[in-house]
Amino acid sequence: xxxxxxxxxxxxxxxxxxMDTISTPRAxxxxxxxxxxxxxxxxxxxxxxxxxxxxxLGWRIADATPIETAGDRIARQASAGAVWVELDRDxxxxxxxxxxxxxxxxxxxxxxxxxxxxxxxxDAVLARVDQSDxxxxxxxxxxxxxxx
Numbered sequence: 001x002x003x004x005x006x007x008x009x010x011x012x013x014x015x016x017x018x019m020d021t022i023s024t025p026r027a028x029x030x031x032x033x034x035x036x037x038x039x040x041x042x043x044x045x046x047x048x049x050x051x052x053x054x055x056x057l058g059w060r061i062a063d064a065t066p067i068e069t070a071g072d073r074i075a076r077q078a079s080a081g082a083v084w085v086e087l088d089r090d091x092x093x094x095x096x097x098x099x100x101x102x103x104x105x106x107x108x109x110x111x112x113x114x115x116x117x118x119x120x121x122x123d124a125v126l127a128r129v130d131q132s133d134x135x136x137x138x139x140x141x142x143x144x145x146x147x148x
Contacts, residue, residue, distance in 0.1 A: 035081035035111075036062035040070030040098060042087045050086035050116070067091040071098050080111040087117035090124050099128035 037059050041047035047064050054061050062080065065073045068091070074083060083102055087095065102113050117125050 034060055035079045036060040037082045037084055038062050038070070038074055038077055038080050039064035039084045039086065040067050040073075041065075041085075042067050042089050042091050042095070046086040046088045050084050054084065067098055068094045071101050074101065074105070082112040082114060085113070085115045085117075087115070087121045087125065089118075090121050095124070096128055099125060103129055 037054060039047065039050045039054065039061065041050055041064060047066075051061065051064055059081075062077060063073055067085075067087075070083075070085075071094075074080070083105075085098070085102065099115070102115075105111060106113050115125055115129060
């Protein structure tokens with residue numbers, strides 16, 4: 001059995017070529033410096049719209065889930081920079097529970113939140129969200145708009 005003794009740095013042993021170590025600056029790991037965002041969407045179209053916006057902004061995306069499963073997914077996330085909720089329809093009780101959870105989490109400082117909805121859903125959203133820290137915005141409904 002052959003045994004190889006590694007040699008680092010400037011130590012020299014006769015008959016062995018030492019490895020040179022070179023100190024280099026760390027790789028650009030800014031991507032992993034920020035906590036990721038989670039996306040909750042009411043439809044496939046809403047999910048794609050939120051994903052496209054987040055990617056354009058250069059945000060790191062942990063997951064994009066339906067409204068119905070978003071509460072469980074948020075609870076499993078160790079750290080999130082923000083939760084983005086994209087709504088193009090009222091999702092009933094599942095949406096109400098998610099917005100209540102997000103409002104409580106934002107109040108505790110767990111993450112920031114952005115809620116984007118069509119005008120028809122905004123009243124239902126504002127009835128559940130009472131935190132000034134949550135950015136709520138409305139967009140006009142465009143049912144004829146093609147998927148990206």
